Amino acid sequence: MFSRILIANRGEIACRVMRTAQKMGISTVAVYSDADAHSMHVAMADEAVYIGPSPVTDSYLRADHIIAAALQTGAEAIHPGYGFLSENPGFVDAVVKAGLVFIGPSADSIRAMGLKDAAKRLMEKAGVPVVPGYHGEAQELVVLASKAREIGYPVLIKARAGGGGKGMRKVDKPDDFAEALGSARREAKSAFGDDRVLVEKYIAKPRHIEVQVFGDNHGNVVHLYERDCSLQRRHQKVIEEAPAPGITLEVRAAMTGAAVKAAQAINYSGAGTIEFIVDATEGLKPDRFWFMEMNTRLQVEHPVTEMITGLDLVEWQLRVAAGEKLPLAQKQIPLNGHAVEARLYAEDPSKSFLPAIGTLHHLAFPASVKDGTVRIETGVRTGDTISPYYDPMIAKLVVHGADRGSALAAMESAFNDTEIAGTTTNARFLAALIRDEGFATGDVDTGLIDRNLAELTVPAAVDAGAKELAILFASGLLRKPLTVDPWTALRGYSHNSNLAYPVVLEEAGKTVRYSVTVLGDERYGISGPDTAAELRVRHEPASWHVTGKGINLRAKAITLPHGVAVLSRGAATTFTVADPFLLAEAAGNAGDRLTAPMPGLVKSVRVATGDLVKKGQILLVLEAMKMEHSITAPHDGKIAEIVVENAQVKENAALVRFEEAAVLD
Known part of the structure; x- marks a missing residue:
């Protein structure tokens, strides 16, 4: 058995491999980029080696740096995890040539299965059933479109390299084929360095x-x-x-x-x-x-x-x-028994699942992890940052039950007991999916989510009392004092009248002022526009209990750099708190401009300065988190300025500016 191995990956899979290796008495070596210098997998490893800047092309895809790190640290073998270089036969050859062991299949096996078209031809020879489709070498549009007609619509265009749904497009009718092919090729080229595709029958x-x-x-x-x-x-x-x-x-x-x-x-x-x-x-x-x-x-x-x-x-x-x-x-x-796994991501389901970059100011997982019912696979901790450079996965929640029903119940409970503040997540979406009637009965197929997407992504109503708890927490009246003396014990006391504490929240781009008063022991009053509440707030062992007219809430409150997060039943509602003395207008997309929703690369620009555009028209395609995101016109207008193709933009960077009061004939 090996005495030392290097893990050529990051995040939760690197941590996963390290746990087993350390259990077996095997020393581990981590590799890391600038963005991961203080990451969990680096802290877990016995030794860590820096391999380059944050972009994967400069770090985790640098086979030469990884192999050099293995040789430098005396590792005997390299575990690739998944993604990155895990299915790169050239990397396997280089590892073996360096005198190291690749913990995975041979380069020949990877090559045999690495290209979907060749793999399917091989499987046909081996007697394994293969889905009907075109897996040939010709890649001309006219050939592929012709094959699609022969197969019969709808068809599926698939990148012949890679996986994870990248470079894959469903096409329902011939008129859409060319556009879908171009998009699939661009995404495949970016993700795998290979823009060749195959065409298959789409299964209903x-x-x-x-x-x-x-x-x-x-x-x-x-x-x-x-x-x-x-x-x-x-x-x-x-x-x-x-x-x-x-x-x-x-x-x-x-x-x-x-x-x-x-x-x-x-x-x-x-x-x-x-x-x-x-x-x-x-x-x-x-x-x-x-x-x-x-x-x-x-x-x-x-x-x-x-x-x-x-x-x-x-x-x-x-x-x-x-x-x-x-x-x-x-x-x-x-x-x-039965097991279920859900992938918890930093992403916003209400915004087409855009990745949500941010700091995990609070992260807590279910206590049932200790009894083996729930298993958590993660590579992040409280205080870590979800960066734009890598997959925004926070954790995998895995549950086990005697049967499917008990496993699904355990998963719903696990969601309710998972607490995350500091970034938007898909937790509520996942919980809604677990409760979906079709899924609950086992009537599943790959189209279930798309069919029910509107219902699954409906923003949850804010819990009654959540805003009030946030206001009270922002006022400072609920926070435990640093010292115990008569002055702190009398916080909120006023001799002749109730002392008012101002709190200003930013709501829908506007600042809204509230006033908090202490009415007595554990009793508070909140007043503001259309708000007048008298509340009783008790501190319980694991949460605050807020009661009042129409309010009965148990929740946690977490202080964020610019606000308060209220955590209840596995979901976090964030309230932005403004400085009442230094108020500034909220930034964002004005009517005459569009900004980048996240950092990314401008992959293609579809219009030019002076063009007249219609509402919903695609203006440009932004590539971020290895996925393409179409930026569309929010209204009819005329383009005054537009970002250049291949530009690397930051979050909130200006992408498009419209001419004011443009009128289309």
């Missing part, structure tokens, strides 16, 4: 079911059952579970048998995932699933497999890479 009611496989260097291959990853948005997984709802022993046998056959066809060694697209129109059938692709690495959702089998897949990876045989034979691998 598809489920995404994948099988975890494992091989060793002694010819053994096993499966560790299936995972259902059908709940997706923009072709990226949101919630995963194992086993798949509604699967029969017959379907499982057919699917896992095909997965093992696929892995055997390329002499696979290590952890891998065979992904299938399933036609669920008439339920799960043994002849209605097709090979989609293989991920030649550990998956983000591997914890659900670990929860139902009781196995440590990272430990298996390390043992196989060290030359050992698989720890268990197929018949020895257990399947117990």
Whole structure:
């Protein structure tokens, strides 16, 4: 077994690998960029090496820097985690050439499955069912459009390299094909350095079911059952579970048998995932699933497999890479209960899921982590920053139950007990998804989220009393004094009349003034525009209890640099507090200009200065967090100025300015 390994990744997967390695007595080496200098994975490692500036192209994708760090620190092997260089055969070759062990499959296996078109041709030869489509080499628009017509609309354009839904577009009619192809190619080129695509038949009611496989260097291959990853948005997984709802022993046998056959066809060694697209129109059938692709690495959702089998897949990876045989034979691998995983992101569902950059001023996870019901996979702590350089995942919440119903109940409870303040998250969206009637009954497919998106992303109503608690907290009257003396004990006391404490909130771009008075022990009055409340506020062990007319709230209050966050039932409501003596008008998009919603690269500009545009027209495409975001005209107008193509812009940077009072004929 290895004595020291280097993890060529960051965030939660780096921390995940380190936990197992340290449990096995293996020393760990982390690598980090400027943005990650004080990150959790650096703190966890036995040693850490700086590899470059924050952009991934200058750090985590620098194979030469990573290999040099491994050699410098005496590491014997490199674990790639997932993403970055994990499925790069050139990196594997370089690791092996340097005399190190790559903890994963061979470069040949990665090459065999790295390009979707070639992989599907290989699977057809191995007798594995493949979805109908065009997987050829010709890439001309006229050829691809012709093949799409032959296949029959709707079709799916897919980047032949990479994964994660990048470079993937559904096309419903021929007129939309060229635009969708151009967008898919640009995104694929940016994400994978390869803009070639394939075209496949779009399955009307598809489920995404994948099988975890494992091989060793002694010819053994096993499966560790299936995972259902059908709940997706923009072709990226949101919630995963194992086993798949509604699967029969017959379907499982057919699917896992095909997965093992696929892995055997390329002499696979290590952890891998065979992904299938399933036609669920008439339920799960043994002849209605097709090979989609293989991920030649550990998956983000591997914890659900670990929860139902009781196995440590990272430990298996390390043992196989060290030359050992698989720890268990197929018949020895257990399947117990049901597990669900949800990906908690810093993103705003009400704004098309734009990543939300910010500091995690408060982060707390469920106490049930201690009893094994809930498992948290994270790479951040309170005080850490969600930066624009990397995936904005905060944590993966994983739960286990005796059956699917108890697992879903445990997940809802886990959301309610998770506290995050300082950035917007998708927690409420995930909780709404767990409660969705179709999902709860197991009637899932990859279109469920899009069909119900409006209902799932409705902004939750602010809890009654949340604003009042924020105002009281902002006044300073609820905060524990630093000293105990008669003066602090009499805060709020006035001899002749109630002393008023001013609080100013910024609401909808305007400043609103409130006044807080102390009415007695644990009793306060709040007055403001259309507000007059008398409240009783008690401090309980883990929260504040606010009662009054129409108010009965238990919540936490967290001080932020420019406001107060009220945490209740797993959600945070943030109130911006203004300095009543130094008020300034709120910045933002005025009627005559558009600003960048987040840092990014201007990928393409669709209009020019002087152009007349219509409301909803795409003006430019901003690439951020490895995804393309279309910036559209909020109203009819004439372009006065527009940012140049390939410009790197900061959040709130000016993108477009319209001429005032432009009139379109």
